[in-house]
Amino acid sequence: MAEIIDGKAIAQLVRQKLAEQVEVLKTKSIVPGLTVIIVGDDPASQIYVRNKERAAQKVGIAHQTIRLAADVTEASLLTIIKKLNQDDQVDAILVQSPLPNHLNEQLVQETISPEKDVDGFNPINIGKLYANRHEYYPVANTPKGVMTLLMAHHVPLRGKLAVVVGRSILVGKPMLSLLEAANASVALLHRYTPDDLRRSLLKQADIVIVGTGIPGLVVGDDLKSGATVIDVGINRLSDGQLVGDVDFASAQAVAGAITPVPGGVGPMTIATLLQTTVELAAQHHQIELADKWQII
Numbered sequence: 001m002a003e004i005i006d007g008k009a010i011a012q013l014v015r016q017k018l019a020e021q022v023e024v025l026k027t028k029s030i031v032p033g034l035t036v037i038i039v040g041d042d043p044a045s046q047i048y049v050r051n052k053e054r055a056a057q058k059v060g061i062a063h064q065t066i067r068l069a070a071d072v073t074e075a076s077l078l079t080i081i082k083k084l085n086q087d088d089q090v091d092a093i094l095v096q097s098p099l100p101n102h103l104n105e106q107l108v109q110e111t112i113s114p115e116k117d118v119d120g121f122n123p124i125n126i127g128k129l130y131a132n133r134h135e136y137y138p139v140a141n142t143p144k145g146v147m148t149l150l151m152a153h154h155v156p157l158r159g160k161l162a163v164v165v166g167r168s169i170l171v172g173k174p175m176l177s178l179l180e181a182a183n184a185s186v187a188l189l190h191r192y193t194p195d196d197l198r199r200s201l202l203k204q205a206d207i208v209i210v211g212t213g214i215p216g217l218v219v220g221d222d223l224k225s226g227a228t229v230i231d232v233g234i235n236r237l238s239d240g241q242l243v244g245d246v247d248f249a250s251a252q253a254v255a256g257a258i259t260p261v262p263g264g265v266g267p268m269t270i271a272t273l274l275q276t277t278v279e280l281a282a283q284h285h286q287i288e289l290a291d292k293w294q295i296i
């Protein structure tokens, strides 16, 4: 039976460490500042944004949420972002995704200053990650949080085969770069990967990371015995149940370690957002934080 990778517990450790780092910054009169913009009233996004507010408050980050109507114009949104780019109290800017269809998400992402781009979605930061640049820059928080989970569980990566299912900018693409930078061999699968190739790669994978939004896409029979399985999916079923992209019961019987949903990657996304906010604040004030990348 697989060991459970407890994202809630590891997120708690990350937040404790951050609270200490924020205390140190405050002795230098630096208070990390995070601004979250939410457009419209998507119920799940409202919950995530409220959870971000609470979590930021607990570790001592100065937090503000800007709530905009669903029909806000693109020009107004971009003007707000440009003002925040100029505001010295704001170290980190996040625009909650998804946005209403009339707003160009790519334009929004590239308008956020790369130095305040706490999501790591600005093309400059994506490029730095892809190029594996040896300098500090923000990286998407879900895959960055997955790396913390893997490190916390001492999962070996060098020379191992990692299979990432899903190629989103939020998860799959940055995950590929982070795993490759950690010297894993990485295969990125998507909807056009032929079934037999998908099965063959999954069966050989030492690490499997799934983020597709398709409940139960990966089952125990797909996996190599002892594999580490990270489920990034969050799917609400019609009966209200929250499940991932991996069929937990069958996968748990084969895997060596596995994240649950809920309580796996989700809590790490928010803890890592706070981590990146603190890192950006330190970067803006040219202060070296201890344990910058390897926070645990």
Ligand SMILES: Nc1nc2c(c(=O)[nH]1)N[C@@H](CN(C=O)c1ccc(C(=O)N[C@@H](CCC(=O)O)C(=O)O)cc1)CN2
Pocket: 048, 094, 095, 096, 097, 098, 119, 141, 142, 170, 234, 242, 261, 262, 263, 264, 265, 266, 267, 268, 269, 270
């Ligand atoms: N600009 C961004 N937008 C979105 C991101 C992001 O990283 N940046 N990620 C997701 C939503 N998200 C944070 O924004 C997020 C999703 C889920 C969780 C979480 O803790 N999930 C819990 C379950 C919660 C529930 O009951 O619904 C879990 O998995 O245990 C945190 C953050 C999309 N948008």
